[in-house]
Amino acid sequence: MSPLTDTKALNGAQSAEDPMNKETTPRKRAAATKRAKATATVPVKKAATAKAAPAKKAAPAKKVAPAEAAKPAGKAVAKTAKTARKAPVAAKPAPAKVAKKAKPAPAAQAVDNAELVNRLAEDAASNTLAVNPFMGLRFEDLGEGVKALFDSAGVDYPDGSWTWDDYNDAATALTKGLADAGSAAKGAYLHRWQSTVQGFASAQSDTDVLEGDYGYMEPFYDNVLALQSAGDQIDYNTSAANQLTYQGEFGKQNAAMLQMGTWFVATLIAQQASGDADDFDWGIAPIPQLDDSTAGLDNTPVTFGDPTGFGINAAIDDSKVQAAKDFLAFAAGEEGAQILAGIGITPALLSDSVVETYFAVDGAPTDDLSKFAYSTHEVHPENPTSSKTAAIQGILNDMHTAIMSGSTPVDQAIEEAQDRVANEVGLD
Numbered sequence: 001m002s003p004l005t006d007t008k009a010l011n012g013a014q015s016a017e018d019p020m021n022k023e024t025t026p027r028k029r030a031a032a033t034k035r036a037k038a039t040a041t042v043p044v045k046k047a048a049t050a051k052a053a054p055a056k057k058a059a060p061a062k063k064v065a066p067a068e069a070a071k072p073a074g075k076a077v078a079k080t081a082k083t084a085r086k087a088p089v090a091a092k093p094a095p096a097k098v099a100k101k102a103k104p105a106p107a108a109q110a111v112d113n114a115e116l117v118n119r120l121a122e123d124a125a126s127n128t129l130a131v132n133p134f135m136g137l138r139f140e141d142l143g144e145g146v147k148a149l150f151d152s153a154g155v156d157y158p159d160g161s162w163t164w165d166d167y168n169d170a171a172t173a174l175t176k177g178l179a180d181a182g183s184a185a186k187g188a189y190l191h192r193w194q195s196t197v198q199g200f201a202s203a204q205s206d207t208d209v210l211e212g213d214y215g216y217m218e219p220f221y222d223n224v225l226a227l228q229s230a231g232d233q234i235d236y237n238t239s240a241a242n243q244l245t246y247q248g249e250f251g252k253q254n255a256a257m258l259q260m261g262t263w264f265v266a267t268l269i270a271q272q273a274s275g276d277a278d279d280f281d282w283g284i285a286p287i288p289q290l291d292d293s294t295a296g297l298d299n300t301p302v303t304f305g306d307p308t309g310f311g312i313n314a315a316i317d318d319s320k321v322q323a324a325k326d327f328l329a330f331a332a333g334e335e336g337a338q339i340l341a342g343i344g345i346t347p348a349l350l351s352d353s354v355v356e357t358y359f360a361v362d363g364a365p366t367d368d369l370s371k372f373a374y375s376t377h378e379v380h381p382e383n384p385t386s387s388k389t390a391a392i393q394g395i396l397n398d399m400h401t402a403i404m405s406g407s408t409p410v411d412q413a414i415e416e417a418q419d420r421v422a423n424e425v426g427l428d
Helices: 026-032 107-123 147-153 164-180 195-204 215-230 236-241 246-251 263-274 318-332 334-341 352-359 368-375 389-404 410-425
Strands: 134-136 302-308 378-381
Touching (some): 195 302, 215 389, 352 368, 389 410
Antiparallel strands (some): 134 302
């Protein structure tokens, strides 16, 4: 059971496995900050010991060893399970991008673009950017799990109904089952970016980093640290010291589940084709949810994302402005979306036709859960529009490193970050 388990679902009894050893829950903490969603949570599921095919609907799982809760982890299926862990990947992954403060164009030059910029800011959270044919850091469709590793461990594939408790339970069961089968693969891999914890915490707690109060992130960090401590995913310090890459950990079947953005789909397809990644079947599942109010195929999973925007250079010659506007309309429209989807890149416009094109790409998964996870989601912005966002994210990245490396306790690191934001950046 993970630290995200709602104690009310356990009739008020405190979980003996709660690493914080306190009778509190994410929902109670969220209520304290007045940012919580629904209070209901689903009981923790246990991984079944029998092999099961991917299911569209959540099926009651037999209780066995606690398993990880993989919402992000999607059903991924591998044809052969790894029996030994590969040597640490030496390639240094690209650093996570931090929101940059945009330079406003002179008023006289920005007239033609004012409406465009306003639409970008207004639509940033809805994932319907009129000028943005790409999506970066869209983690809702994340989590590919290697199916052969699930089979080897005797754990059911993700079914779209998982909460973070379920994800943790599945990770635990996968790690144990794989070890029993002679494999050194882990149940999950979490990359070092702050967004893999903080992005989900903000989105699913229905708040953002501009508020200056980050107590809602504590249970999410407790959850991740519990997986590290149990050995169900590579710890942060080992990952950093060896410069492990998420491509290598998942692509070489060293981990059964991965929380990752939709951009990785095109990368994985290309790496499997080139031989840089192993040849195995994989799939996509919704990111795990805070509680059952947004989990399951009848609901809309909550995740986070950031756009990669297109714009018109305010200094271009007047004779080129119309051509630039025409290109933006093309790139952000159905035709541009079809072209991007046809090469495995996620456009902002996701019509039924675009989704069909995306999954027709050779090497893409074809199961219904992958299509649901890809096309159904409520996206909150990781980097809300503000001149203060970049400075705040820098402080929160320091907090993330301190917590994940074990140098500072979670509650202390959060308090220090809150003080720094208030004193160094200021709150509106």
